Amino acid sequence: MPSLRRLTLALPLLLAMPALAQPAANGPLLAQACLGCHGPGAAGQDGVPAIAGRPAPELVAQMTQFRANERPGTIMGRIARGYTPEEITAVAAYLAQAR
Amino acid sequence: MTHTTRRALLAAAPALIAAPALAQNQGQARLVVVGGGFGGASAARFARMTYPWLEVTLIEPKTRFVTCPYGNLVLAGKRRLEQISHGYDGLRARGVNVVHDWVAGIDPAARSLRLRGGASLTYDRLILSPGIALRWDALPGYDEAAAEIFPHAWVPGEGAQTTLLRRQIEAMPEGGVVGLAIPDNPFRCPPGPYERISMIAAHLKRHNPRAKILAFDAKNAFSKQGLFQDAWAELYPGMIEWVPASQDGRITRMDPGAREFESEFGTRHKVDVGNVIPPQSAARIAIEAGLTNASGWVPVDPLTFEARQAPSIHVIGDANVAPPMPKSGYVANSTAKQAVASVAALLRGEAPPPAPVYFNTCYSHVGEDYGISVVGVFRPNADGSGFVETPQSGGVSPRGNHPEQRRLEALYADAWYASITRDMFG
Numbered sequence: 001m002p003s004l005r006r007l008t009l010a011l012p013l014l015l016a017m018p019a020l021a022q023p024a025a026n027g028p029l030l031a032q033a034c035l036g037c038h039g040p041g042a043a044g045q046d047g048v049p050a051i052a053g054r055p056a057p058e059l060v061a062q063m064t065q066f067r068a069n070e071r072p073g074t075i076m077g078r079i080a081r082g083y084t085p086e087e088i089t090a091v092a093a094y095l096a097q098a099r
Numbered sequence: 100m101t102h103t104t105r106r107a108l109l110a111a112a113p114a115l116i117a118a119p120a121l122a123q124n125q126g127q128a129r130l131v132v133v134g135g136g137f138g139g140a141s142a143a144r145f146a147r148m149t150y151p152w153l154e155v156t157l158i159e160p161k162t163r164f165v166t167c168p169y170g171n172l173v174l175a176g177k178r179r180l181e182q183i184s185h186g187y188d189g190l191r192a193r194g195v196n197v198v199h200d201w202v203a204g205i206d207p208a209a210r211s212l213r214l215r216g217g218a219s220l221t222y223d224r225l226i227l228s229p230g231i232a233l234r235w236d237a238l239p240g241y242d243e244a245a246a247e248i249f250p251h252a253w254v255p256g257e258g259a260q261t262t263l264l265r266r267q268i269e270a271m272p273e274g275g276v277v278g279l280a281i282p283d284n285p286f287r288c289p290p291g292p293y294e295r296i297s298m299i300a301a302h303l304k305r306h307n308p309r310a311k312i313l314a315f316d317a318k319n320a321f322s323k324q325g326l327f328q329d330a331w332a333e334l335y336p337g338m339i340e341w342v343p344a345s346q347d348g349r350i351t352r353m354d355p356g357a358r359e360f361e362s363e364f365g366t367r368h369k370v371d372v373g374n375v376i377p378p379q380s381a382a383r384i385a386i387e388a389g390l391t392n393a394s395g396w397v398p399v400d401p402l403t404f405e406a407r408q409a410p411s412i413h414v415i416g417d418a419n420v421a422p423p424m425p426k427s428g429y430v431a432n433s434t435a436k437q438a439v440a441s442v443a444a445l446l447r448g449e450a451p452p453p454a455p456v457y458f459n460t461c462y463s464h465v466g467e468d469y470g471i472s473v474v475g476v477f478r479p480n481a482d483g484s485g486f487v488e489t490p491q492s493g494g495v496s497p498r499g500n501h502p503e504q505r506r507l508e509a510l511y512a513d514a515w516y517a518s519i520t521r522d523m524f525g
Contacts (some may be wrong), residue, residue, distance in 0.1 A: 026452055032145070032436045033458035036429050036519040037511065044513040045521075073472050073494070074507050075460060082492030086454065086517025 027090030029097070030083075034091070042095055052098045059092035110492060127154035128446045130439075131222040133202055133384065135159030135165075135187060136229030138416030138431035140523035145436050147193045150443045158194040158212075162186065164524075167288060169516055171222035172464060173258075175298035176263050180258045185524045187471040205388045207409045215265050226441040227383035227390075227397075227406075228431065229285050229414040230254070232397070237378040238280075240353035241360075248355035249373035252369065253287065267372045268299060274309040278360055280350040280376045282317040285396070287417045287426045290321040290473065292376055294463035297327065300335040301466055313368060313525060314341045316348040316361060322425075323463065323495050325474055344497030350375075381418035381444035388412070401479035401486050403441035403451045413438045423488050424477050425446065430520055433458045455479065457486070459493075462512030470509030471496045 024030065035041075037048050044050030051059065065071035066080035067088075080088070106182045130153045143157040164185045172178040187197045199212040203223070213219045233251060235242050242250065250264040268277065277299055281292045296314050303310040320326075320343075337450045342348035344363075352361035353375060360368045360375075380386065380395030390397045390406040397414040397423065399405050404413040415438050416431035424430050434457055441451035459475040473495045480487040498509060 024454065026454060028366055029436065029452055030456055033433055033456065035522050036432055036458070037460065037515045039482065039514075039518045040525055045518040048509050049515040069270070074504050074511060078474040078493050079460075080492075081160075081406055081407050082458075082474075082489040083456065 002012045003005075006051060010061035020074060021085035021089045022055050023090035023093050024084070024086040025090070027087075030087055031091045031094045034095070056092040056096035058094060060088055063092070113444055127152050128223045129154045129156070129221065130224050130226065132226045132228065132230035132414065132444055133159075133212075133221065134164055134230060134382075135161070135164055135190075135197070135418065136228060136304070136431070137519075137523060138232055139226070139363075140164070140190065141432040142183075142226050142228060142415065142435035143190055143195045144193060144523060144525075145330070146196055146439045146442070147190075151440070153195075153446075154196070155194070156198060156222075157187070157190060158200060158214065160199060160201050160204060161185070161257065162199055163257070163377075165258045165261070165269050166516075166520065167253070167255055167283065167291070170252065170255055170261050171291070171295045171298040172297065173261050174252070174268065174322075175302045176463075177298070177301075180262065184258065185520055187215065187448045187524070189524045191409075196197045201276070201393075205384070205412070207411055210411065220481055223286070223446055224411065224413065226404075226413045226415060226435075226442065227385060227388075227418065227437065228414075229418050231417050231426075232386075233377045234378045234380055238353055239357065241375055241377055244353040245353055246375070248358075249353060249375045251292075251377060252467035253376050253379075257385045259452060262482055264372070264374055268302060269370050270307070271307060271310065273307055275307070276301045276369070277303070277309075277310065277312045277372045277374065278362055278368060279312070279314045280317070280375045280377075282351075282376055283317040283344075283349075285420065285426060286376070286379050286393050287357065288461075289425050290327075290461055290463045291428075293321055293323065293438035294465065295328045295374070296339055296341075296514070297330065297335075297463070297465040300331070300338050304335055305339065310338070312372065315350045315362065315368070316341060316343050316350045317344045319345050322461075323471055325498050326471040327463070327465060329498060330469060334454045334466040353442070354419045381414075385414060385418050390414060392420070394420060401436070401483060402437075402453075402455065403445070404438040405441075413442065421486050424457060424475065424486055425461065427459055427461050428519065429461065430457060430477075430516075431461045432473075432522060454487075460515065462508060462515055464509060464512060468506045469504060470507075470512045472508055472512075 039045030042052035065074040169183045200216045203213045203215045205212045211221045250260045252264040254258040319453045345360045349363040350360045397418045397419045416425040438457045457477040474493040476489040
């Protein structure tokens with residue numbers, strides 16, 4: 001796999017976890033936006049990784065890093081900056097239990 | 100209980116508070132979706148999966164839906180038409196009642212619609228996702244007959260227009276000129292014309308390297324402009340000339356017999372192949388139902404997508420006017436889900452889901468292993484009069500030398516296509 005991909009796999013979770021924001025109420029609806037690329041059920045699609053069933057703190061940490069431009073990626077930084085910490089927490093909570 | 104009785108009851112109870120008992124305890128409520136594209140198919144599927152108590156009927160004339168996205172790859176010979184055509188069996192398997200017919204008329208007061216085939220049906224809520232109409236009155240000399248000489252290939256229908264343009268490009272004399280006429284905003288798929296230029300160039304570079312592309316634009320700027328122009332200079336040097344409105348790029352008359360485009364200031368341009376993307380409006384059904392404003396598009400409530408002119412009718416997809424959101428497949432898919440959630444809430448007598456976020460990503464292929472994108476994250480604005488893009492977010496791929504990013508974005512573009520069409524038809 002390409003270097004960008006290897007980097008994104010190597011980075012996560014070693015970094016300090018941010019405190020979880022209070023989740024927004026509409027996590028399931030917000031999470032629908034992910035499915036256009038991450039596949040039905042967010043189970044992954046042709047090189048775009050599965051995000052369903054991942055632990056919520058891991059997803060929040062990744063999105064928080066994308067948001068802060070601290071995690072390499074193609075479009076996820078631009079996306080993550082469009083959501084509040086409360087929305088990210090809610091989407092992560094929903095995806096974590098969606099398998 | 101018959102549908103008629105339930106409908107009469109619903110109509111008789113102006114407060115929708117009556118709906119929950121009806122909808123949940125005494126049987127299903129009827130959602131009718133008109134149009135089986137990115138908005139309508141997404142809405143029908145999401146409704147059946149999320150709100151099983153909704154009885155969903157999808158009305159769509161065609162038995163196969165040819166997507167606009169990836170049509171440009173068909174022009175370049177990188178996809179076949181069959182690969183971008185989708186049937187409705189997946190939706191049927193999810194319990195959607197798919198009816199292949201045209202809507203002849205809508206009666207919002209009676210909550211009913213008539214089909215050309217003669218049937219009529221009633222609904223508790225109606226979602227219209229009818230797409231666009233090409234404005235045949237907008238460009239003198241360009242009518243449906245002219246489109247057989249200068250294809251638009253912008254409303255795929257069964258795919259004949261895309262196939263025609265593909266054949267013309269393949270048959271073009273060596274060193275010939277492909278002319279494009281590109282409309283002013285708003286129109287379906289803002290980066291689409293420029294992806295098309297790129298994909299035609301990719302074909303010509305291999306098969307007709309002395310050919311030229313002349314792109315006449317009614318605008319002075321376009322989506323992902325810097326990225327497209329960087330790629331054109333890098334991949335197709337000397338092949339593409341983009342002529343903005345400020346340099347007389349606005350084409351105002353067509354002469355398909357002479358194979359000429361005529362500009363605003365009277366310059367005539369001879370082309371070997373002409374691709375005319377005419378100005379557009381909401382599809383005819385939205386106009387005939389009285390839902391459009393003077394611009395020809397349907398203004399909508401940014402929370403529920405109810406038409407301002409007829410609150411029981413939700414209008415999603417390219418037919419509505421929702422700046423700064425683009426008329427894109429992803430926006431249609433994303434807003435379809437909020438519209439369906441609003442339908443479900445309103446039928447239960449609840450408030451529509453608050454604080455929605457609407458999402459867009461548009462990828463464009465510009466060459467082999469070379470993709471670029473624009474991302475947008477949108478919300479209703481503070482006073483509910485329209486939409487706003489979330490500050491400090493979204494935007495286009497970085498300019499400069501990023502071959503790995505371009506390669507991955509081309510890969511992710513293909514994943515997007517596979518993923519979103521499964522979210523519509525799977």
